[in-house]
Amino acid sequence: MRKAILPYITNPVVVIGAVLSFGWLFVAIFAPLLAPYDPIKTIAPLMQPGAANPAGGIFVLGTDMLGRDILSRLIYGARTVVVFATLATLTAYLVGVTLGLIAGYWRGRVDAVLSYFANVVLSFPVLVLYIVIIVVIGSSPFNIVLAVTFGSAPAIFRIVRGITMDVASRDYVAAAVTQGERAWRIMVFDVLPNATGPLAVDFCLRLGYTAITIGTLGFLGLGLPPPTPDWGTMVNEGRAMAIAFPHLVIFPCIAISSLMLGLSLLADGLREVSDAQGRRT
Numbered sequence: 040m041r042k043a044i045l046p047y048i049t050n051p052v053v054v055i056g057a058v059l060s061f062g063w064l065f066v067a068i069f070a071p072l073l074a075p076y077d078p079i080k081t082i083a084p085l086m087q088p089g090a091a092n093p094a095g096g097i098f099v100l101g102t103d104m105l106g107r108d109i110l111s112r113l114i115y116g117a118r119t120v121v122v123f124a125t126l127a128t129l130t131a132y133l134v135g136v137t138l139g140l141i142a143g144y145w146r147g148r149v150d151a152v153l154s155y156f157a158n159v160v161l162s163f164p165v166l167v168l169y170i171v172i173i174v175v176i177g178s179s180p181f182n183i184v185l186a187v188t189f190g191s192a193p194a195i196f197r198i199v200r201g202i203t204m205d206v207a208s209r210d211y212v213a214a215a216v217t218q219g220e221r222a223w224r225i226m227v228f229d230v231l232p233n234a235t236g237p238l239a240v241d242f243c244l245r246l247g248y249t250a251i252t253i254g255t256l257g258f259l260g261l262g263l264p265p266p267t268p269d270w271g272t273m274v275n276e277g278r279a280m281a282i283a284f285p286h287l288v289i290f291p292c293i294a295i296s297s298l299m300l301g302l303s304l305l306a307d308g309l310r311e312v313s314d315a316q317g318r319r320t
Contacts, residue, residue, distance in 0.1 A: 053308030059301025066114055067121040074111040079266040081106040088286050101286045103277060113294050116268040123180055124249040127187035128242065134188055135195025140226040143203025157193035165190050169252060173261045180263060183256065187249055198241060202234040236313045240306045247302035254295045270295050
């Protein structure tokens with residue numbers, strides 16, 4: 040077990056990516072303990088970073104136009120982004136992996152129909168697809184998860200389908216079929232484990248893209264409804280006064296960028312370790 044983990048914890052790219060990614064996860068989990076103020080409470084409008092709070096204490100990152108503490112909103116915004124980005128990505132994987140296994144294993148007409156619908160969805164620009172779905176069905180946490188699932192599942196489907204088609208032609212799968220193993224058991228226990236490496240890397244990248252998507256939707260006014268703290272909405276609210284009060288947009292942008300950077304580094308590190316182990320074998 041230790042030998043299996045050692046290549047990951049000694050890879051600096053993996054370590055830096057994990058620190059950034061899990062750092063925001065820690066912030067999201069313990070937001071009520073870390074936030075110095077109520078994120079939706081009006082205190083003092085447009086205070087600069089480091090300004091003193093008239094009621095005592097300081098505003099580390101300043102306040103916004105409505106007098107809400109930016110640090111507190113960033114901390115609670117991490118909970119919003121991490122929870123909904125993770126939920127949406129996991130839902131997309133549940134759909135994409137399931138349909139990919141079915142199409143790649145059964146092939147034939149089932150594969151043709153599923154691949155056709157996947158190609159149709161993938162023919163649209165992803166962000167435009169998200170915007171159209173949110174505009175049509177409305178902005179809510181459930182609808183954002185639904186939009187991300189609909190837009191991301193086809194790409195996951197194609198990855199899993201390709202791996203399944205390759206693995207399903209191997210001897211040990213044929214042996215399992217000969218022994219009378221059920222199709223679902225072969226797909227879950229013989230085929231799916233061979234896809235965990237590529238899917239782990241893709242999951243980290245896709246989680247980062249989903250976080251960016253939630254921020255973009257918030258910036259466009261299509262994100263989570265107010266007063267829910269949301270990094271993209273914070274940038275949208277502060278952009279009109281960004282020249283006079285740059286802290287309104289700088290800190291939310293840094294938060295989004297650092298989370299995306301962490302997940303990208305984590306994915307790159309996992310790919311490096313996986314490739315190195317593959318060359319050894």
